[in-house]
Amino acid sequence: xxxxxxxxxxxxxxxxxxxxxxxxxxxxxxxxxxxxxxxxxxxxxxxxxxxxxxxxxxxxxxxxxxxxxxxxxxxxxxxxxxxxxxxxxxxxxxxxxxxxxxxxxxxxxxxxxxxxxxxxxxxxxxxxxxxxxxxxxxxxxxxxxxxxxxxxxxxxxxxxxxxxxxxxxxxxxxxxxxxxxxxxxxxxxxxxxxxxxxxxxxxxxxxxxxxxxxxxxxxxxxxxx
Amino acid sequence: xxxxxxxxxxxxxxxxxxxxxxxxxxxxxxxxxxxxxxxxxxxxxxxxxxxxxxxxxxxxxxxxxxxxxxxxxxxxxxxxxxxxxxxxxxxxxxxxxxxxxxxxxxxxxxxxxxxxxxxxxxxxxxxxxxxxxxxxxxxxxxxxxxxxxxxxxxxxxxxxxxxxxxxxxxxxxxxxxxxxxxxxxxxxxxxxxxxxxxxxxxxxxxxxxxxxxxxxxxxxxxxxx
Numbered sequence: 001x002x003x004x005x006x007x008x009x010x011x012x013x014x015x016x017x018x019x020x021x022x023x024x025x026x027x028x029x030x031x032x033x034x035x036x037x038x039x040x041x042x043x044x045x046x047x048x049x050x051x052x053x054x055x056x057x058x059x060x061x062x063x064x065x066x067x068x069x070x071x072x073x074x075x076x077x078x079x080x081x082x083x084x085x086x087x088x089x090x091x092x093x094x095x096x097x098x099x100x101x102x103x104x105x106x107x108x109x110x111x112x113x114x115x116x117x118x119x120x121x122x123x124x125x126x127x128x129x130x131x132x133x134x135x136x137x138x139x140x141x142x143x144x145x146x147x148x149x150x151x152x153x154x155x156x157x158x159x160x161x162x163x164x165x166x167x168x169x170x171x172x173x174x175x176x177x178x179x180x181x182x183x184x185x186x187x188x189x190x191x192x193x194x195x196x197x198x199x200x201x202x203x204x205x206x207x208x209x210x211x212x213x214x215x216x217x218x219x220x221x222x223x224x225x
Numbered sequence: 226x227x228x229x230x231x232x233x234x235x236x237x238x239x240x241x242x243x244x245x246x247x248x249x250x251x252x253x254x255x256x257x258x259x260x261x262x263x264x265x266x267x268x269x270x271x272x273x274x275x276x277x278x279x280x281x282x283x284x285x286x287x288x289x290x291x292x293x294x295x296x297x298x299x300x301x302x303x304x305x306x307x308x309x310x311x312x313x314x315x316x317x318x319x320x321x322x323x324x325x326x327x328x329x330x331x332x333x334x335x336x337x338x339x340x341x342x343x344x345x346x347x348x349x350x351x352x353x354x355x356x357x358x359x360x361x362x363x364x365x366x367x368x369x370x371x372x373x374x375x376x377x378x379x380x381x382x383x384x385x386x387x388x389x390x391x392x393x394x395x396x397x398x399x400x401x402x403x404x405x406x407x408x409x410x411x412x413x414x415x416x417x418x419x420x421x422x423x424x425x426x427x428x429x430x431x432x433x434x435x436x437x438x439x440x441x442x443x444x445x446x447x448x449x450x
Contacts, residue, residue, distance in 0.1 A: 009234050041267045042350050042379060043371025070351065072377050093381060095320065095351035123378070125267050126295065126320035126349055145370040145396065146268025152297050153348070154267060156318060171370060174399045 017131055020099035024134030029224070031111035034217045035119065037133055039157055040141035041150070042123030045167040047075045048200040049141065050118055054082035056210055061115040066105050068097040068122045075120065085109070095127035102133050115217070125154040137216065142186070143168040144177045151185040158189045165209065169199040242356055245324035249359030254449070256336035259442045260344065262358055264382055265366035266375070267348030270392040272300045273425040274366065275343055279307035281435055286340040291330050293322040293347045300345065310334070320352035327358050340442070350379040362441065367411070368393040369402045376410040383414045390434065394424040 028035045038046045050065060057063045064085040067075045076088035087109075089101050102119060111117070119135060121128045140161035142150050145168060151158045158164065164186045172179060183195050196212065198205025253260045263271045275290060282288045289310040292300045301313035312334075314326050327344065336342070344360060346353045365386035367375050370393060376383045383389065389411045397404060408420050421437065423430025 006234065006238065009231065013231065041348070042375055043266060043368070069378050071380055072374070074374055074377065093351070093355075095349070122351070123266070124320070124349060124351055126318070126347070127352065130318075143268070143370065145368065145393065145400075149297070149299055150267055152299065153294050155296055168370065171396065171399055174396055175370075 014130055017099050020103060021132035021134040024099055024103060025136075027111060028117070028134060028136065031114070032221070032224075033111050033114040033117050034137070034213075034220065035117045035133075035135045036137045036139060036213065037119040037121055037135040038139045038141060039121045039125075039128045039161065040123060040167075041125050041143070041146060044123070044141045044143040044146065045200055046120050046123065046141055047078055049165070049167060049198075050120055051079055051082060052200050052203075052206060053118070053210065053213075054079060054084045054086075056206065057116060057213075058082060058084055061214075062113060063116045063118070064109070064114050065118040065120065066097075066102060067120040068101070070094070070122060091122060095122055095124045096131050097121050097128065097133060098131045099133055116213070125150065125157050129156040129160050136220070137162045137213075139163050139165055141165045141167050142182070144172045144179075144182075145175045147175075148178055148181040148185055151182070151189045155189040158186055158193075161190065161193065163212070164190070164193050164195045166195065166197040167200065169197050169204055170201045239355055242324050245328060246357035246359040249324055249328060250361070252336060253342070253359060253361065256339070257446070257449075258336050258339040258342050259362070259438075259445065260342045260358075260360045261362045261364060261438065262344040262346055262360040263364045263366060264346045264350075264353045264386070265348060265392075266350050266368070266371060269348070269366045269368040269371065270425055271345050271348065271366055272303055274390070274392060274423075275345055276304055276307060277425050277428075277431060278343070278435065278438075279304060279309045279311075281431065282341060282438075283307060283309055286439075287338060288341045288343070289334070289339050290343040290345065291322075291327065292345040293326070295319070295347060316347060320347055320349045321356050322346050322353065322358060323356045324358055341438070350375065350382050354381040354385050361445070362387045362438075364388050364390055366390045366392050367407070369397045369404075369407075370400045372400075373403055373406040373410055376407075376414045380414040383411060383418075386415065386418065388437070389415070389418050389420045391420065391422040392425065394422050394429055395426045 079086040298313045304311040
């Protein structure tokens, strides 16, 4: 298998994905649903954060979630406890979601009954970066135990994100992470990106995240009107 | 791009990799070097563990390391502080090492001057699983902050490992991880695998890991003799 052949196949796959993602984005816009995806390493706290977000947003907004994993339906079961509609996408051996998986998962959902749709990607700091899912906002999470250097070592995933969230703030002292350096490294690969710090465990920083997402939704609605 | 076409391309890539990995394994055997690879999520502690292992083994053995990352030479610089020969492999956007990258990195090294060669893979719980690097032992690391469910959600990487290591034991209390459940989940996807627990921070469990690797080397030498 020659190198150019692989590159060519990859290029075609991405092109098809981009086309489908654009049509999804247009459907989301027409339905008035804001779509937010979450990417991170395995274990950075996507599901725990989403559990909390779904519960807190649910009193004022109509929220739902898709959640990707190679195997198990555990995360969907966890998220469904919030009372929000949740669907699991199992990818088998594929290390990321793609637009066609999202489209299939949404086939029997009415998008216009939703205000926010969250998409939790497979835990991976590499593969999800190139695959547009039609989302409006991509959130990249990095947890304090992962250390300061991850943005420099996995630049593409940080490059393609719209908001960076430092999670597990309650473990910052125990892990002796330097939050200033971590923030600088995120800014180095993605200059100007907004960075929030939070702990889904203690709730610290959750209000700021919620307000950020809500005000983003309001701004978009104002522009659309 | 049709699904069967992608599967076909992937099959050919893996087949070529397997062929090359077999020839590497034979070269390693003839040179008498034991080759140990490390796989895990980003931030699970591969580099820190390797730093410690290289320093501790170096008094009695000739050790060296290859270290894979998408970008930066930081890890090679960190590991080189041990005094052992270290080479960085940067993969660009590729989410795993493959046998040809290992072969190229070793081109100017004399394998028969080594007792142990460590290969640190790109931080990823999905992509590295299918790519044989010719290693004798594959170590999968999972850190306490990642939670108990990772083996169930990423079964293939645990399935293809020879030894499982639970890292960051010093954070077990703060993260409230249930080590018994984590161990059971590893055993569920890879029955019979040996599981070690350690902290590169405090040194707890390091002696047991070192002894395991050394005795594995001695057993192999005895069989080869």
